[in-house]
Amino acid sequence: MGDKSSVKEPRGWKSLPLGALPYRLSLDYKTGDWRALKPVIDYGKCVNCMLCWLYCPDSAILWDGKKVFMNYDYCKGCGICSDVCPTKAIKMVPEGE
């Protein structure tokens, strides 16, 4: 689906779907570049409680069957995961450091 939706040519209004429907998937909007602070997990402290996974407002924390990890394409760096983590396993580090 991702491929089909990455249309390069900008569309005119006549070829858009009806009613404020985007013709692309929201997945095409990589909101990760809004981030100033980046959440980084210390797996030594993580107890797999998955609270961060539950709370992330952007569904940018994923579960691969063994551990949680961030999808930095969409993580906006809000810090909620870091705040709710009971073991203080998530540190917010400035981007570029």
Next chain:
Amino acid sequence: MIPKVPLDKQIKKAVNGDEATAYAAKQSLVDVVAAYPITPQTIIVEKFSEFVANGEVYTEFVPVESEHSAMSAVIGAAAAGARAFTATASQGLALMLENLYIASALRLPLVLVVANRALSAPINIHCDHSDAMMMRDAGWVQIFAENTQEAYDTTIQAFKIAEDPEVQLPVAVNLDGFILSHTLEDIYMLPDEEVQKFLGGYRKPVKTYVDYLGKEVEVKLDPSNPISIGPLDLYDYYFEHKVPQAVAMEKVKEVVKRVNEEWFELSGRKYGDGVIDAWGVEDADVVVAVLGSTSGTVRYVAKELRKEGKKVGVLRIRLFRPFPFDEVRDLLKEVKVVGVMDRALSFGSFGPSFLEISTALQGIRNSPLMVNYIYGLGGRDVPPSHVKQVFNELEEIMKSGEVGKRLRFLGVRER
């Protein structure tokens, strides 16, 4: 012409304007009603919840905690493919305002009844059109009814207009608070099955092509064809998403006219050509333009003046959004003086109808002289004597060729 449903097959009932619109919604197979009571709309909500409690309708009734939620809930319902209805007035409409823009941009065919009432402050519960005029840029179709019968007829028509595939826009039906909303009138209602046939049964969402699904799907929230409705759109696409709203508005007039004719064939009732209800305008020197229930008073006075040989006419604007510029221009271009009565004022400017009619007449050689009368704010009564004063002043302007003050307040005390 004998209508398809002759009067003796119609249901005659004494109802007030609010009840009339509640009955109309009841007959229109509405899936969801979400509403919050506010004077003078309250009876609509009361009456409809009665229908629900009695099991007379299958409608999901959502008694929300505010008008903001009422509009949000019907937006959600319509986005899920439902036929949805709500009603409000004044401050309630103000509280709905931000969601009104969303409903129209998402092209959701909602129907909203507004029992027109003044806006605070000072707090006032009586009729004027300030509430309706507040939403005139919100992308909604706006129709003003003159009496209770028309409020009933128009509420049913509104669903058909809103859901027309070319339109797909929300429609607001306006009736004057108290003057219509609370005044008992004998009206004729169609049998349920005739209304349902007229509307083509339950709402059928239109289809659109969605690239990432690779097919045409109904525009509705449906887990088997997942779509996002109205997400982030910046300078790259916002503009392209707004133009279709303007284009859809261009289609509305013809649909309103067609629905007016279809309703006429069915019920025997029609309101002018659907967009304008003109009386005596063809050969008139002087015309008064007006919206809503006051039209009756103006027509009464105009008829009296005609008996005295005065060439006067009345232009009742039924469809205010989209505004019928071409029709107004055609009807008024030969007239000498036009007085526009507005029950609302854009402070620092003129009354909203005056601005529209001025635009309609712009560029005509020897275009009519125009005066704007602001009247009836906060429910101030408009007796025939005031309307007569308007016609007299317009006649004087015609004789002298001098307009004088263009913005005038009718029936207000000075000193």
